Amino acid sequence: xxxxxxxxxxxxxxxxxxxxxxxxxxxxxxxxxxxKQRPGGHPVFLIQLVKSGEVKKQKRLTxxxxxxxxxxxxxxxxxxxxxxxxxxxxxxxxxTYKYIFGTxxxxxxxx
Amino acid sequence: DGGITQSPKYLFRKEGQNxxxxxxxxxxxxxxxxxxxxxGQGLRLIYYSQIVNDFQKGDIAEGxxxxxxxxxxxxxxxxxxxxxxxxxxxxxxxxxxxxxKLFFGSGTQLSVL
Numbered sequence: 001x002x003x004x005x006x007x008x009x010x011x012x013x014x015x016x017x018x019x020x021x022x023x024x025x026x027x028x029x030x031x032x033x034x035x036k037q038r039p040g041g042h043p044v045f046l047i048q049l050v051k052s053g054e055v056k057k058q059k060r061l062t063x064x065x066x067x068x069x070x071x072x073x074x075x076x077x078x079x080x081x082x083x084x085x086x087x088x089x090x091x092x093x094x095x096t097y098k099y100i101f102g103t104x105x106x107x108x109x110x111x
Numbered sequence: 112d113g114g115i116t117q118s119p120k121y122l123f124r125k126e127g128q129n130x131x132x133x134x135x136x137x138x139x140x141x142x143x144x145x146x147x148x149x150x151g152q153g154l155r156l157i158y159y160s161q162i163v164n165d166f167q168k169g170d171i172a173e174g175x176x177x178x179x180x181x182x183x184x185x186x187x188x189x190x191x192x193x194x195x196x197x198x199x200x201x202x203x204x205x206x207x208x209x210x211x212k213l214f215f216g217s218g219t220q221l222s223v224l
Contacts, residue, residue, distance in 0.1 A: 006153075031210045042201055043154070045212040088153060092210065097142060097161055098169065099203075099213060101154040 004091055006102035014110050019076040021105035023089035030092060032072045034063060038085040079109045114138065117202050117216035123224050124189065124196060132187045132219045134202035140214070141207030143185035147171060148199040160185055161207055189221060197223050
């Protein structure tokens, strides 16, 4: 079945440093979504990318979809303690309504 | 307020016992999903339902059962056949159109006594 790999698994940064997580698929994707899960919480939708090469920004967060639509990245500029949590990418398995989640990247921000 | 309600927040299961996790939504969403999350890991799809009275197996359906008799409700039963049920269970819903975002409930933590 379709698999989605995320790297890194963990990332510790000093407050103010940048952070990037990557999501990679072996197959071409129709879309990709990003979610954030705070410690002890549930995933919350951040954004969806659909077009090849698409770039979207939300304040300090920048999301990119690869030209080949096989990979995506989430970049946070100047991290804050409120950015702590696990970031997941999610894709739709072709021909279905199944949402498959990546393994997640757990971010810790040291004040 | 519209949203997804999962209950209970914590649940304990004795060996050989079936337990049912509740998921109710008042978002008028057509699609509902159950995911399992193990510590430090991602979300794995157990079952999903696109419409009432229809549901499909996800990647790890063995040892679980669901029903979708009402649009608002999608309960998950963890049967005695599930030998390693300890996990955090998340219910989600979406409008049911392709590429719609998922809305999640606050989850149920299931532990084995």
